[in-house]
């Protein structure tokens with residue numbers, strides 16, 4: 001119930017306008033968001049790299065409403081690629097198609113995406129298309145499989161959400177295409193005919209898809225903080241003799257830093273998703289929805305800081 005309410009609020013821009021003017025909310029966001037500028041995000045990536053962790057940078061922002069906004073988001077993504085190269089960071093980039101105009105003009109979005117991928121290819125940097133709500137799944141996979149993957153190969157990857165009922169079939173298609181896949185559980189509010197309503201089914205689906213990807217995938221990214229699934233992955237890696245450079249674990253900025261470091265110490269590759277920018281509200285609400293205890297945790301920390 002609380003999860004559904006937080007996800008509902010994540011889609012209300014009027015609430016964001018109210019919350020953004022509130023200093024407390026901005027402070028809350030800093031646990032999960034690496035600041036509002038590329039400079040603050042780059043500083044976070046440098047720290048991660050120093051700790052043996054790679055990164056994927058995401059300039060926050062979703063569905064734009066005009067070609068101008070889409071073009072600005074495209075320029076920002078290209079700027080991130082340039083900065084990664086200039087600073088020689090161990091990092092790549094994650095983007096959302098709706099930032100590039102997917103819901104405004106599909107052809108424009110494809111052209112924007114190609115500009116980003118062309119720059120990524122010049123700089124030898126990988127770009128991942130994040131997966132958004134299920135209204136976009138089919139179109140995202142169609143664009144990826146019919147245009148982007150054939151043109152850019154291993155320089156571009158996509159995301160599969162284990163919560164969606166369709167994902168087993170999608171993973172089959174992506175395995176056949178030898179495409180690079182990040183597997184996550186899925187962060188959006190979805191109807192029960194589209195997504196498994198029970199968490200146990202989402203987790204079971206994750207385990208099944210993870211096994212397939214680890215065994216037959218092209219450098220899959222196992223994106224979860226779920227210790228049981230990570231332990232299961234490790235058992236499979238060990239029993240099948242899968243080499244550590246054939247996949248990576250991925251986690252979110254500010255979530256389970258202890259587990260990130262534990263995996264690095266054990267010799268696994270770990271990449272952290274580093275979001276930044278002024279449009280942090282929907283992202284923050286999705287993180288709170290995943291673990292409503294975060295609200296109490298963050299408010300408690302702020303209280304401790306303010307009374308220290």
Ligand code: FDA
Nearest residue numbers: 130131159184185186187223224225226250251252273287
């Ligand atoms: P689950 O939610 O079951 O949590 C397992 C445990 O992890 C919890 O018990 C808790 O200990 C810890 N945990 C999880 N979330 C936490 C939080 N917010 N704060 C503190 N602890 C937390 N989604 C999507 O729809 N499209 C996408 O493109 C992506 N991309 C993406 C990239 C990367 C690198 C990651 C790690 C995740 C995504 N996601 C995503 C988000 C993903 O779908 C999912 O919502 C979150 O990862 C939480 O799910 P877990 O797998 O961690 O499991």
